[in-house]
Structures are given as structure tokens and as C-alpha cells.
Amino acid sequence: MKQSIWIAVAVVVLLGLMGSAFVVREDQTGMVLNLGRVVRSDLKPGLHFKIPVVETARVFDRRFKVLNTAAARYFTAEQKDVSVDFFAIGYISNVADFYRSTGGDDKVADARLAPIITDSLRNQINARTLQQLVSGDRSELIAGQLAGINAAIKGLGMQITDLRIKQIDLPADSQIINDVYERMRAQRKQEASKLRAEGEEQSLSIRAQADREATVIVADAERDAQKLRGEGDAEAARIYGKAASADPSFYAFYRSLEAYRNSMADGNGVIVLDKNDPFLQYFKGDR
DSSP states (O other): OHHHHHHHHHHHHHHHHHHHEEEEOTTEEEEEEETTEEEEEEEOSEEEEOOTTTEEEEEEEOSOEEEEOOOEEEEOTTOOEEEEEEEEEEEESOHHHHHHHHTTOHHHHHHHHHHHHHHHHHHHHHTSOHHHHHHSOHHHHHTTHHHHHHHHTGGGTEEEEEEEEEEEEOOTTOHHHHHHHHHHHHHHHHHHHHHHHHHHHHHHHHHHHHHHHHHHHHHHHHHHHHHHHHHHHHHHHHHHHHHHHHOHHHHHHHHHHHHHHHHTSSSOOOOOOOTTOGGGGGGSTTO
16 A cells, blocks of 8 residues: 555656656757746756746747748839848747747747838838849848847847848839830830941942942953953954965955955845945956
8 A cells, every 4th residue: 555655656756847847959949937927038958847737838949030921012212113022031039028929929920020121121122213223232222221120129039130132023013014115125126226227337338349349340351351352453463464465365355255254244235336346356257
């Protein structure tokens, strides 16, 4: 009987010890609640104890978390609509404040962080033009934002360490897209007109150069032809002169035959001459 009592006492003590001890890992931070009221917080990693039944322990991940939100729409300085997608990186800096403000629910924390960060970015985006927003240094856009954001979320028990803009888009229903496309079309048309004008100018230049070269070539060819014709006529005259000197009568006869052939080449020519004309002397029977 006594042994059974001691066993029961040992079991109760063991269960009490098990219910009073809890472990906080290296990547966690812990807190102890006494009837729902925070009595100890920001517990370091290791083995910790609490009063069974009366106290409860909560542990939270103290590693960096990424807050992803849906893309939000903003207006630039010239009242143009843009869609900005961003994310923030932070961690739990004060577990007691985090528990009091969110009940320890990460979704509640994200829901409270998002509008604070969005409003902070809106002030910066509203002060910039679309060109400055798209082509400017995005690190400048978020520079100085962290201090203001952390001051606004101090009561949440969280600390934001970095804020990054993932993408800046023009909303699909925005008139800006049509304006951008029209501007792009105008630029492409202007570029095409410029290229066509340059091509036409080059074409005219090439044609003019080709015409000049053709004129020079024809002139050179005509000059060479005149020279060759002159040389040929001179050579022919020399041969004719030599033949005439060797046999004047035969040369006269040959020239007359050439004249007859040229006069009657087409077969339809009609020559009206006196019968005693010298041109017909070789047709007479006494020759």
C-alpha cells in the first residue's frame, strides 16, 4: 500500500515537473503568461520553468520574416496611376508588445504592417514623376523610410530591417498604357521616316555617282573609238594611197566597183545618168 502511494506521488511530481518546464530553441524567443497576463518575456534560448496550471508559456520565431503584400496602386507627382509591388523584411523585437497587439498571430501582424508601409511609400511615390520612379534609383525611394516605419510600428513589437520594391507596373486599365503605346508608335514612325529619308538620300547619291561614272566611261570609250577610227582611216588612206601608186588604173577600177556596189546595194536603186557619164565608163564594151 505504501509502495503504491509512493509511486503515485512520484508520478504526480514527474508530471508537475514536465508541466512546469519548457524549452526555447536558438531560433525562438519565449514568454510566460500568468492567467493571461505577461509576467516574463523575451526569454533567451534554453530550459525554463513555469508554475503548472497557473502559468502558460508561449514561444515565437525570432528569425527574419518576409512580409509579402498585394501590389498597391499609387499616383505619381503628375497624377499618373502606377502599381507597385514590394516586400519587407523584419523580426519580433519585443515579444510582449507583439503578443499584446496581435495576440501572437502572424496574419494579424501582417495585416497591421501592410497599410503602414503602404502609406509610407505613398508619400514618396506621390512626390516623384513617373520617369523618376521608373528610371531612378529605387534605393533612394526607400531611403529614410525605415526609421519612420519602425517608429509607426513600435507598438507592434516588431522591427523592419529592409524594404524592397519588386516591380513597378502600369495598371492594365490605366490610360497611361495607351499613352505609352502611342508615344512608342510615334517614336517608331519618326525613326522609320528618318531611316527612309537617309536611305533615299543615299540612293540619290549612289545614282548620281553611277551616272557620273557612266558618263565618264562613255566619254572615255567615245574618245578611244574616235582615236581608233582616226587611226583606221589613216591606215586605210595609207593603203589606198600605196595601192594607187602601185597600179593607178587597177585602183581606179576597184574604186569604181566599190561605188557600183554601194549604189546598188539594196537592188531597188534607180540612177539616172548620161550615157557618156564617166561613172559608167567600165560598163562600156571597149573597156
